[in-house]
Amino acid sequence: MLFSLVGMGLYIHIPFCKRACHYCDFHFTTTTRYRPRMLRALKTELALRRDFLASPELDTIYFGGGTPSLLTPAELSSLLDAIHRHFSPKRDAEITLEANPDDVNKESLRAWGALGINRLSLGVQSFRDTDLAMMHRVHDGREAGRALTLLWDSGFDNVSVDLIYGLPGLDDEAWLANLAQVTSFPISHLSAYALTVEPRTAWAHFVRTGRYPVVPDSAVSRQFDLLMDFAERAGWIHYEISNFARPGKISRHNSAYWTGRPYLGIGPSAHSFDGVRRQWNVANNQRYMRAMETGRPAIEQEVLTPRDHYNEYVLTRLRTMWGCHVADIKALGAAYLHHFEREIRGWLDDGALLYENGVVCLTRRGKHLADRIASDLMMV
Ligand code: SF4
Structure with missing residues (x-):
């Protein structure tokens, strides 16, 4: 997992x-x-x-x-x-x-x-x-x-x-x-x-x-x-x-x-994640309170596909000092690893990414370009 x-x-x-x-x-x-x-x-x-x-x-x-x-x-x-x-x-x-x-x-x-x-x-x-x-x-x-x-x-x-x-x-x-x-x-x-x-x-x-x-x-x-x-x-x-x-x-x-750990969000507009599903409460105070008073939370949810997991992983981990672990991406499937390895090449040459001991991190230059790099690495 x-x-x-x-x-x-x-x-x-x-x-x-x-x-x-x-x-x-x-x-x-x-x-x-x-x-x-x-x-x-x-x-x-x-x-x-x-x-x-x-x-x-x-x-x-x-x-x-x-x-x-x-x-x-x-x-x-x-x-x-x-x-x-x-x-x-x-x-x-x-x-x-x-x-x-x-x-x-x-x-x-x-x-x-x-x-x-x-x-x-x-x-x-x-x-x-x-x-x-x-x-x-x-x-x-x-x-x-x-x-x-x-x-x-x-x-x-x-x-x-x-x-x-x-x-x-x-x-x-x-x-x-x-x-x-x-x-x-x-x-x-x-x-x-x-x-x-x-x-x-x-x-x-x-x-x-x-x-x-x-x-x-x-x-x-x-x-x-x-x-x-x-x-x-x-x-x-x-x-x-x-x-x-x-x-x-x-x-x-x-x-x-x-780092993708589970959390529960309580209150209007709050988001939750259990490792599989992402849920979000209605962002309207009156509707939120009425829903709670009837005992039926006004929640929407999506079940994350492997592609969603990959995209969220890249989007969040890349912004951190912990970086993207190639082993994590491999665990999601060969197609993701292939895409990731292909897309990081240009940014490694550019000096915006650093690849060391199986981990890909932003360099100082890359920190200025984090959104662009993440969007290249994500799979649409
Ligand atoms: S409006 Fe409220 S939530 Fe928004 S920045 Fe100001 S204090 Fe914070």
Whole structure:
């Protein structure tokens, strides 16, 4: 079997935010009046889908969204109670909460720690107020710094920070200043994303109407290089295109996605994978809650063909430092191996791929071209 069945992950999607960020195309609403009903629906789904994974043992739990940090400690606690009722988190399970800086205070940190949350993923994005206003974030740069200082004092030793580059007006100097500022705190993980203008977002509208300029690819690429140089000097492990970790602090939950391990996604729009089937919940809060109230989850699914397995493997593994293992591809069938070996040749000659000890990895040059290479390697 290509995918290992150890280390199950549970993802809970909290679809509420205080404000709509201009670049965001995740599933969320700024209406919170039916929050108690949504929490009941999430708990119902936990009960209904407890047998989706081969084992109830959980290696990771991840509260994402949306903005899960806007839940009260009592609400989070009731979700964790339901998880413990239906599943068996390992003693050393990684339990992550995505948090926005404006939700971080001494009381919330104390409560999250007491609930067993042992990893925080903080959505900073930038320390510059001009960038944050442009993104329509709810916090400002001062608040981001204050949240990180509080985290420093709180005893959380596994903290990830999200930053965005390739923003209009964020020149190289400002990008490096953001990197320097975030790493002046003892964070253990950094997720740094190039801004992507998703079609149905306010940002795309502003680009269409000329209010926001388009950042040239060359500038985005240069900032990615600055990021890699910075991370290398600081001794971070660049383990996925957009993710960097201190030794021992690679995200167990996200790595499970990228290495094809099974996970269950609870909540509207959440995806699940059991090694064979991929399922996704309806991305509509009202339909999701009604479905849970009738006891019939509104789920669509597909059973992965060997070709789907191959394509997903190439798409996800190539972006990681673990690369594509020729033995894994061989296990899928001779046709896939033949296609893979044929398609990598040009990129090996180009210096974008490296083939060593049966593993094909992106070189630094290849990291800039990951999407193009993956699309060549995939089978249509
Ligand atoms: S807080 Fe996160 S999920 Fe909510 S709108 Fe902003 S980017 Fe999207």
